[in-house]
Amino acid sequence: MSHIYPADFASAAQQIVNAGQFLNSQGLAPATSGNYSMRLADGTLALTVSGRHKGRLVANDVMQATPDGAALDGKKPSAETALHAQLYKLYPQANAVLHAHSTSGVILTRLRKGDTITLAGYEMLKAFPGITTHETSLSIPVVDNAQDMDVLMAAIAPRLTLGLPAYLIRDHGFYVWAPTMPQAEYMSEALEHLLKCEVELEKISPRSAA
Numbered sequence: 707m708s709h710i711y712p713a714d715f716a717s718a719a720q721q722i723v724n725a726g727q728f729l730n731s732q733g734l735a736p737a738t739s740g741n742y743s744m745r746l747a748d749g750t751l752a753l754t755v756s757g758r759h760k761g762r763l764v765a766n767d768v769m770q771a772t773p774d775g776a777a778l779d780g781k782k783p784s785a786e787t788a789l790h791a792q793l794y795k796l797y798p799q800a801n802a803v804l805h806a807h808s809t810s811g812v813i814l815t816r817l818r819k820g821d822t823i824t825l826a827g828y829e830m831l832k833a834f835p836g837i838t839t840h841e842t843s844l845s846i847p848v849v850d851n852a853q854d855m856d857v858l859m860a861a862i863a864p865r866l867t868l869g870l871p872a873y874l875i876r877d878h879g880f881y882v883w884a885p886t887m888p889q890a891e892y893m894s895e896a897l898e899h900l901l902k903c904e905v906e907l908e909k910i911s912p913r914s915a916a
C-alpha cells in the first residue's frame with residue numbers, strides 16, 4: 707500500500723466532517739476539543755478550523771493549509787496544526803491524522819507518571835498496522851502537556867519511531883495517524899478501547915504505583 711489520497715479538498719472536507727460525527731459518537735469529541743486533518747495529493751493539508759464542536763462540523767469548518775500548516779484560504783487554523791504537519795513530514799504513508807481528548811488517555815496518563823504506556827496481550831492490538839497477533843505489545847510514547855507547540859514538537863520528535871501509530875499527551879489526549887481516514891477512525895476507536903481496559907484494570911489491580 708502506498709499513497710491513498712482523498713480525490714480533492716471537498717472530498718477530504720467531507721471525510722473530516724464524517725470523522726467528527728464518528729468520534730463524537732464514541733465520546734471522543736467533548737466540547738470543542740480535538741482536531742482532524744488529511745493530506746491531499748498536492749501535499750497541502752485539509753484541517754479543522756479552531757473552535758468548532760467536532761460532532762457538528764460542516765464542510766466550511768475545514769480549511770486548506772500548506773504542508774507547514776499556514777492557511778491558504780484566510781481561515782484560522784487550530785493551535786495544534788503544527789503537530790499535524792510534523793506527523794505528515796515524518797510519516798510519508800500518513801494521509802489522515804486525528805487528535806482527540808480521550809477520557810481514558812487523560813485518566814491513565816494522570817495515574818501513570820512514566821513516559822510510555824505499554825499495551826500488551828490484547829486482541830484489539832490487531833487494529834494497528836503490522837500487528838497480526840495478540841501475543842505482542844505496543845508501547846505508546848507519552849509526553850507532558852504544554853501550551854507551546856514548539857515545546858510539544860521537540861518533546862515528541864525523538865519518540866516518533868518508524869511504524870509508530872499513535873502518541874499520548876499527558877492530561878490531554880492522543881494523536882493517531884494512518885493512510886486513510888477510515889483507518890485513522892478505527893485506530894482511534896481501538897486505542898480508546900485499549901486505554902479504557904487499562905483504566906478498568908487500574909481500579910481492580912492498580913499498577914500506577916509500580
Ligand SMILES: [Zn+2]
Pocket residue numbers: 739740741786805806807878879
Ligand atoms: Zn488537544
